[in-house]
Amino acid sequence: MGYVATKGGTEAVLKAEQLVEYFRLRGESEPIRIEQIQDQFRLAVDRAMGEGSLYAPALAALALKQSEGDAVEASFLLRAYRSTLPRLSYSLPTSGARMRAIRRISSTFKDIPGGQLLGPTRDYQPRLLNTLLNHESSQTVRRYLADFEAQVRQNSPSDGQVGYFPKVIESMRAQGIMAEAEKGAEEEEPFDVTRKAISFPAPRSVRLQILTRGDNGSLLAFAYSSIRGYGDVHPTLGEMRVGYLPVEVNHPLTGEVVEIGEILATECEMVSRVKSTNEAEEESSPKFGLGYGFSFGHGEDKAVSMAILDRVLSASKAGKLHGQSGPAANEEFVLLHVDAIEASGFTAHYKLPHYVTFQADIRVLERAKDHATAKSAESAEKHRRFRQKLALPTEADEVERIMPDNGEDEG
């Protein structure tokens, strides 16, 4: 059944548009500047860029201001804006190995080549509200920055490095504990889900693109479902790094490499045992498999969740022993339901008028009811006639027999 259009309401719709602005502003507090959102809500900005699939911090901050902090609405605005711009080029393939890291950890080995940097993280903090922030001022901010810098520069002199590190998984590969990666489609042009409709089974490039632009919450929920109980992949974090990644394109005439700047990004590899179907091989040389996660900006939950899902889906696809054991191992199910804009759009459309559709539903219901009433009346009549024929007592007589009305009140 198609949707039937509704007319009218223009005045009210326009007024509602104004009213939402009124509600955004009626506190009459100092208007927040885009720069402030970009600096001080940097993780919200990064999330909007990730889900909007558009790296543009200033625009993401603007979108957050316009949407009053609603993450999905902000990423929707970014996707809409993106659709108005021409695609000028494709970047040269980049990889996390080229990242200028500000954070780099591994849970597989405590000693990794280059060492571990905790970087800017809240992982080890107690979750206590910091009431001092109520009284933060430009002065306290300046003092904090100066004190922290002075203290670090005094205690640990610069070693001249800027933060390039080898990948942890390379050393794991060198140790021979990784299952051979199936290098299937190396030279193949990666699929672009913004240009072509997908179908299943999907190539790897579709999976990674959809996951990296997916909703953080959905990715987290699917990944969590798998590791908590609806799956049997038990992953360990091989490496997670956050840092600045150079973006390069080809010069339009000469083909030279042109760097156009650096973006902040998060990359993660999760490691889990690959159970071989061959028992002898399983015992002689157990191997590990990898899952890959990537996110624009500083997006650890997304990168880790994506890497877990990638691992779960690969394991399931390879038809090894684990996989197909829970919803998160079903590629079609996961990939079709992680997009924030699609999911919220479909949910939001229920708020639009469905009066005609619903009237039709009601009419169907009424017809069904009439039909049922008619049927039961018919069958009661049949029943009555049948009893009459056999000279059996009628239902009324039966009631009289079971509960004789002898005029006494109860209790």
Place this chain on the structure above:
Amino acid sequence: MDHQEVNHYSVLANCDEGLACQLAAEVLEAHPNDQLHILSGPLQGLVMLRVKESVEESQFNAGEVLVTEVKLELDGQFGYGMVLGKNDRRAMAVALVDAALRKNSPLTEHLKTELARINQLLQTERQRLYQLVNSTRVEFETI
């Protein structure tokens, strides 16, 4: 480009915007106005980021990046500038310096020297940031 030199695109894309514009201003001063022809831009557009993932070494499209692009001609020499974000000034500066560098003029040597200096500033800034990051270096011990 005979001797070892810094890549002007990398330097100008990442350095302080004011420094990039200063260099471009010098280029403009050295050329009469009628020698400059903007072929296109500053144009806002998108570059699809291709990432080579580390599991199967395959590529995927990781999302688009907002960029500004300028194509121009300076005294018959093509100049190209593309930078991240909506940033007309920096894109124009890159294209101007690019064109000037490709011509062999007295200015070219000066620009190279300046670029090397700016690159030094950029590297120092990166080292200083990393110095802060490096203070969170951790040695875990098993008990």
